[in-house]
Amino acid sequence: MAWNVFKFCTALRGLGSVMILMVLGVVGVSYYAVVLTNYGPTLFESGGVASFTAFAVVLFHGLLAMLLWSYFSVVLTDPGGVPPNWRPVIMDEEGGEAVPLVGSEFSSPILFMQHQSTLISDPGDPRIRFCKKCNQFKPPRSHHCSVCGRCVLKMDHHCVWVVNCVGALNYKFFLLFLLYTFLETTLVTLSLLPHFIAFFNDGEIPGTPGALATTFLTFVLNLAFALSVLGFLIMHISLVMGNTTTIEAYEKKATPKWRYDLGRRKNFEQQVFGIDKRYWLIPVYSEEDLRRIPELEGLEYPTNPDLDSRL
Template sequence: MPTMHRSGAAMAWNVFKFCTALRGLGSIMILLVLGVVGVTYYAVVLTNYGPALYDGGLDSLIALFVLILFHCLLIMLLWSYFSVVLTDPGSVPPNWRPSTDEERGEADPLNGQEFNSVQTDLPKPRVRYCRKCNQLKPPRCHHCSVCGRCVLKMDHHCVWVVNCVGALNYKYFLLFLVYTFLETSLVTVSLLPHFIAFFSDGEIPGTPGTLATTFLAFVLNLAFALSVMGFLIMHLSLVAANTTTIEAYEKKTTPKWRYDLGRRRNFEQVLGTDKWYWFIPAYSDEDLRRMPALQGLEYPSKPDFDSEEF
């Protein structure tokens, strides 16, 4: 028994070290993202397409188009990225108590005795309880070991943004994926002729440093475009089903999902109903007022949902 105790303590200590390392790694990842942006900007704007503006003719028009689109996507990418980094994903309010039985959908408030039985006695608790935070958990809320707290509608902890992705910043994360894919794809296509030129027999203009930067920028953006494409497709499918990465894993054998409201309404639960705000990391005041899902504590579900089927 003492051996088992020491083993369990060592495992907990190792997990704690891992979580601490992830928190420290996050700051490095932000610098890495900014470094990739800097290398890309130097290769596209300063080395290749900026000077091409003075060539005249069709080359100047192409360069102007590439530079305008590049800067527009870059602004949206950085806006979305820092919105994810700086926005709290959503925490459980102090002394939060559900006004209804979230699992059965009944309108009668739960009293203190029911809370005690909910936490310990029932094999299938109606209201979930986090033993690490010592508090009740709203629906779709999960505890993040890296952040050390419960996060509303937690999707995952992302080291690239030094933050959890949850109810209040998931839209921003999704837009970050969209604009990263578009930007890296644009850079890959625009630098492809210069990349091919490396393997030609002709003379290539530029210094060894600028040529190396162009080569590096092409390889990095191609790698990011391919990896982000798969990640983006996965998250679009999750939004279409109104689920998160954690929930998709938890319900992988479940035939139905109570929060699946139909594809259009599922997207509105993340992007909002105001289409003018769909492509920017912000919500309209009206959506924030009338859509509880955007606050992370209450979520609409199917009216004919039968909890006994789960």
């Protein structure tokens, strides 16, 4: 009997509170090492050193606030699910208009599967897709998550760190979480670097042995996170520029031209971050962007007409 690894995907749900506590634990240790142990006690000193210390502490708190805001936005925001009564839109060849898939014989997904060969001239048509696990139609670019047990709109991946799927409605928040995590961990690493060097050079380091151990641990943790998150950030920036998700990156290998690639600017603005530049660096969308860009809701995605004609 073949071993089905997906049967054990639901076990990842039990990591929920554990992973959140782990993230908060790393944040707490970093706060203790940077603010309470090393930089906080020197805030009221005079001179240029105190000015730099104040700047570092303020910047640390600002990045930390944005990191936590972005993180909990990813955790608490539903990535997008398929509406129960959603039906794909097909092209009426006689009228030349897009119409929803309706009718008595195709109102049931089971009947649709029985008549699928007569309805779809192109089996690879991304507009008409069906999930056998959910027993319902699913929009283009959506995928079934074995951990969440449902189809997720424009699913990128299921992230154990955020205890949630990353999809259409929280992908921007996830990218901002990566950005602010990289900036915060880099700042902490640079702030503690002199103490780390002094530790190995037998230099004089103020503080108790426990504080020194915490400083050493914080430096190593933040350096590791900064390097690993940088790799993820670069990867996702390239995905955004090509309007591709992590899952679609594998599908794209078999396709010479990606039909959803609208150009870097449109991919960035209309597919992920919105047109209003004031909201690019915060984990929210403007009401105007949500109203005029239906792609941000995860159900409609325009394709490149030049690529469609070639395909």
